[in-house]
Amino acid sequence: MHHSQILHQLKQCIKLQFPIQGKKLHAHVIKSGLDLHGPFYPNTLINMYAKCGHLQDAVQLFDEMPERDLASWASILTAYNQANLPKHTLLLFSKMFSLHGFQPDHFILASLVKACASLAALRSGLQLHTQFIVSSFSDDDVVKSSLVDFYAKCGLPDKASSVFESIVSKNVVSWTSLIYGYAKMGRKSKVVELLHDMPCKNMHSWTAVISGFVQGGHCVDSFRLFNELRRDGVAIEEPFVLSSLIVGSASLAMLELGKQFHLLVIGLGYESSVYVSNALIDMYAKCSDISSAEKTFGSIKTRDIVSWTSIIVGMAQHGQAKEALSLYDEMTSAGLKPNEVTFTGLIYACSHVGLVEKGRNLFKSMVTDYGLKPSLQHYTCLADLYSRSGHLEEAENILKSMPFKPDEAAWASLLSSCSQGGKEKTGVRIANHLLQLGPQEPSTCILMSNIYARAAMWENVPKVRKLLANMETKKNPGYSCVDLGKENEIFYAGETTHPMKDEIFRLLKELDREMQKRGYVPNVSLVLHDMEQQEKERQLFWHSERVAVAYGLLKSAPGTCIRIIKNLRVCGDCHTVLKLICSIVSREIVVRDATRFHHFKDGACSCGDFW
DNA sequence: ATAGGGTTAG
Incomplete structure (x- = not known):
């Protein structure tokens, strides 16, 4: 074989992802006495191993090279990027820079900027941008395009836009990077404008916009855009975009929508995509349907570490x-x-x-x-x-x-154990520490206030209350959303304007009487505001999760599981109440709160009363 | 020969 033929075949291996064939060609080069270290071979081989996911082989070749040029360095940096090890990319570069005093060329700069982009490493990226501007490659469009991507991923779409404007021949890659940046920041009108102005669109572009919306938490916008695509009859040629949409339904806990995407996955024949299946496992887990998560996991032919981890984490969060x-x-x-x-x-x-x-x-x-x-x-x-x-x-x-x-979460978790286990002294010490630190979360303040109240340190209680009052003005109000399959109903804490409020009130009253028969005493220590006992009890009574459960009991089919999604953590009193309600009405209640899942069944909760 | 865009788990 002539060596231009071998080079051609190596490129084919990259394109078709055939590392085995590539390895055979590597062996052929050695056996036939062709000069392995001659021009082109080692760099192309490194590139082949890198792009086929064989990082170790790439590294070994690189280490054994007697002479390395800039292209060798560029190839090995790409190998680390490809293996999803961007930290290694930057680390290796700093070594190469200090040991050999290399000036990076445009190939190397592009790889480094890519590494910064995937780490959202703003400082390093800004440094590289400066270095690029003063270098002799400063008009290179590919490096500029990777800088657009970098700024977009760092959440600075306007910075991305100014680099984009400087690109001489703009193509679908640079346009896609830019539009992703605006989508991620939820700049809808800008996204619409760019979609209109874009001279070239492909599946990459659509996927980028939709995943940008999802990653920035604008899931509803991603669903809307996808509907438009379907209406326009755009063919879904690859499964990539579906993973993003499934992640979106997971983060909003929209089980029905997630199921619809699952059906679409099956319909389009993408069930074998590991990315999609893994997203589905996580979606079902986050939508409290852990048995469908298990089913999906069971149906995967070749499970990777993400598949296993997703189901393990899902089971753990659901108390199994x-x-x-x-x-x-x-x-x-x-x-x-x-x-x-x-x-x-x-x-x-x-x-x-x-x-x-x-x-x-x-x-x-x-x-x-x-x-x-x-x-x-x-x-x-x-x-x-x-x-x-x-x-x-x-x-x-x-x-x-x-x-x-x-951080605050670490201390707060310790504090929560102190209040559960009656370890007053330690609790007070930690609360004092947190007071100095200046807590940011309302839930931390509630823990602290309870500790101080229990230790009769009344002088500290108003301090914490003041902190909490300042937070509550800017924090979202608590709400619970009950998932009834085809429809959802959302309830805010203390809300008394719902059309069915009388029926809800009657049911809650009835349940309350039954709970008191079973020994329930409202735990008002968890309500912080200054008010009389009765007012405190009334406030608890209208906590959104209870109202949502009552509504769910009134509206759902008998015997079905009631699913609640809550934006804050479940309060201690509501937790007790839900344990009682689930046994009174013999129904399973699943609450997804801000941090975990609670499966209430037969008078107990899967969280083991720790949360 | 070497560089740039979209997908999954805490």
Whole structure:
């Protein structure tokens, strides 16, 4: 074989994603005595391995090269980008820069900007932009296009636009990057304008706009745009866009819509896309339909680490800790390596069933067996495990000795265990610390106030109340949304204007009488405002989750599960009430609150009363 | 020979 033929075939391997064939060509080059280190071969081979996902082979070739030119460096940087290791890309570059004093060319600059874009590393990207402007490649359109993408991903679409304007020949790639940036920031009129002005559109562009809307939390806009596409008869040639839409239905907990997207996936024949299936698992879990999540997981032919992690995390969040842990054993037996995300789910599972030893061992295993670096979230999760199981000292030690500064969430989780377990002294110490820190979350303030009230430190209660009052003016009001399949109904806390309010009131009154027979006493310590006892009870009575449950009981088919989505965390009193209601009416109630899921069934909750 | 856009889990 002539070497131009070999080069051609290597390119074919990249295009068709045939690493095995590529490896054969590599072997052929060595066996036939062709000069492996001659012109073109090593860089093309590195590129082939990189693009086919064989990072290790690319790195090995690179390390064995006697001479490296700028193209070799560009190829290996691409390999790290391709393997989704943008941090390595930047790290390797800084090494190359200090060791060899290289000036990056336009190829290398484009790879580096891409790495910054996927990390949303604003500072490094700005530095590269400066370096690019003063370099001799400063008119290169491809680097400019990657800078547009970088600014768009950093949430600065106007900066992206000014770079975009400087591009000499604008193409579908640069247009797509720009429009993604505006979609992500929810700048709808700008998106519409750009869609109109764009001379060239393809599936990439549509996917970019829709995923931009979803990633920026403008899910409804993404659904609307997709409807328009379908109306216009645009063919969905690839499944990419469906994953984004499924993520959108998950984040709004719109189960019916998610199911419709699932049907569309089947109809279009994209069931075999792992990306789509993984998004579906997560969607069903986030919409509280954990059994459909399991079914979807079961139907995947080749599961990857994201599939396993999604179902493990889903099970853990729904209180099925044992199942989550046994899925982990199955996963490792199948030869898959867990990553950071898997371990968050696993430790979370342990903390919900009080498996202290198991959690401790998993944390150790993550470091020693898999060489993973625990993040702040891992430490917080581990501390949570200790404090929930009554090991407050160990929990506090972790927060104090870990290589991160504990944030408000970390202290708040510890504080919540103090109020549950009657550890007053520790609680007061942590509350004082939080007071100095200046809490940002209303839920933290409520915990603090309760601790101070219980310790009779009345001088501190007004301080916390004042903080809370300042927050509540800017925070969203609490609401609960009950999912009745074809329709949803949303209730705000204290709302008394609903057309069915009399029926709802009657039902809640009736339930209240039955609850009191079973020993229920309203826990007013969780209501903070200054008011008389009766007024406090009335306020609790109209908490949005109760109203939503009552409405759900009135409107839904008998025996069905009632699903509630809430924007804040469930309050302690409502939690008690829902446990009672579910057994009084013999119905399952599932509440997705701001942080977790509560499955109320037979008088108990899947969260084990810790949240 | 080497560079730029859209998809999944905490």
